[in-house]
Amino acid sequence: MNPDDPRISTSARQVQPFLAMEIFERSQELERQGIDIVHLEVGEPDFSVPACVDRAISKAVEGGHTHYTHSLGRYDLREEIASYYRRRYQVNIDPGRVLVTGGTSGALVLLMALLLEPGDEILLPNPGYACYDNFVLTFHGKPTGYEVPASTGFRYDPELIGKLVNKRSKGILINSPSNPTAAVQDHNTLEQIAALGVPVISDEIYHGLEYGGAEARAVSMLEVTDDCFVVDGFSKRHAMTGLRVGWLVAPEDLVAPLQRLQQNLFVCASSLAQTAAIAALREGEEALTAMTEQYKRRREVLYNGLLELGFPIPCKPMGAYYIFARADHLDGDSLRLAKRILEEAHVGVAPGIDFGSRAEGWLRFSFANDLESINEALQRLKKWLPRSEG
Ligand SMILES: Cc1ncc(COP(=O)(O)O)c(C=O)c1O
Structure with a gap:
């Protein structure tokens, strides 16, 4: 170039x-x-993809279910996502707070478009997923890395993160289990990060792929606070990378502006992928x-x-x-x-x-x-x- x-x-x-x-x-x-x-x-x-997903897609194609859906996603899928939070984390969220997106990536695009004025900062883990910086840069923001020390087994250090917070900080992005370090953060760490007073964006795409037993299970940011953004998706857990479907849980009062962005930028997530996602949640365990x-x-x-x-x-x-x-x-x-x-x-x-x-x-x-x-x-x-x- x-x-x-x-x-x-x-x-x-x-x-x-x-x-x-x-x-x-x-x-x-x-x-x-x-x-x-x-x-x-x-x-x-x-x-x-799991057999239940395969069957659901074929049925949807045969049935001609290939049209646009509601911009926020099919309501039955949003209900399934809400019941997933109840089942897995004992957390109640209203389906109205869920937006179905074109993968977790689509959710991150919507969030950056929502949050950033030119020059605003998002605090990002370093090491962290390669694309995070680029989501921020695309929306004229400034990616600011916070160190994730190898010496502590890649645990986030809320004190270190706190030192970077300033009035241009619009979000702190966390990712547990993490790409690339594979570390899982504990409840206490998440609580301390939430207390820093900057909206937390929690990328939970690797939840469910955990090997540490009950004590080391991945905690959802929604167990800590409602005042956060959680992005997640079907790519990793359900081996559905190519279907491009994920979601975003947002504070209730921010759903409408996010919806406007979704309507204009993407219309909606793929209808076939949404059918597949319902099957994955209902039958994919x-x-x-x-x-x-x-x-x-x-x-x-x-x-x-x-x-x-x-x-x-x-x-x-x-x-x-x-x-x-x-x-x-x-x-x-x-x-x-x-x-x-x-x-x-x-x-x-x-x-x-x-x-x-x-x-x-x-x-x-x-x-x-x-x-x-x-x-x-x-x-x-x-x-x-x-x-x-x-
Ligand atoms: C940490 C993390 N977040 C998001 C993504 C993007 O996932 P999706 O396929 O849901 O867009 C990836 C993909 O590798 C990832 O590792």
Whole structure:
């Protein structure tokens, strides 16, 4: 891209490439050349959608249910989402506070459009999901990273966050279980963050993908306060990435302005995906448990395998499906390292730098791939490591 191209706006120019996707796209080029690649770079479940979702979509297509829906989403889906909060967190929310969106990403777009004047700040975790900064930049905001220290197992530090709060702070974004660190924050931490007096945006997309037992379960921000925004979706838990459906729970008085944004920017979320989402919430529990059991086994294999290969891992993943490992003993430049691992070992991994300056020198390995592939990736890395200095 020519940085001086006058056709490209300043905000579009600031948007950074999503490097994990670049590694993925390069790996596809290699595959077209006949090279076999093991993919541990992408944050996408390898599972197909649950059978109940599959059936619901076919039925919806046959029945011609392919039209626009209400801009806030189908009411029966919003009711299902409200009852999910009752079931899982014992929290009562009115379905009227739920907006169904085009993935969690769509919910974040609406929120940034709602909250930001040019130059306003959103506080973001560093390390954190690669796209957060870019949502903020697109809406002329200023992404301000707060450090998530590896030394405490990537626990959020409310005191550190509090020091960054100023009158331009319009939101504090939190993500538990986290991409890329896989850490889960406790109730007390969430309470302290809520007390900082800035609206909290809680990205709960990895809820349900948890491995720490009852004591380490992920807490919803809605258990702490009603005065927050919660974004969530079906992509990860229900292996529905391509269907593009998620939701946003907002304080009641902000639903109307969010609805106006949704009507104009997106009209509504996909009607087929909404049908699928209802099926996932009503009938998808068994499939979710089966997938989580598999993730648990894969986590053990990848975690032990990477430790054996000499990758320091300060925090055993408590949720999501990532292992975040230090790799600066191999190369402090994580993008160069990820590219070499792809080209030479034929394993795709995500470079730490994708997730913020504090993640440079780290690599993210995804275990959203089957055990055979994970074992193959470990074998390939084992063979490659002695050559890694050459
Ligand atoms: C932390 C986090 N939030 C949001 C998203 C986007 O999810 P969706 O597919 O619901 O738009 C991702 C996708 O990787 C993610 O990791």
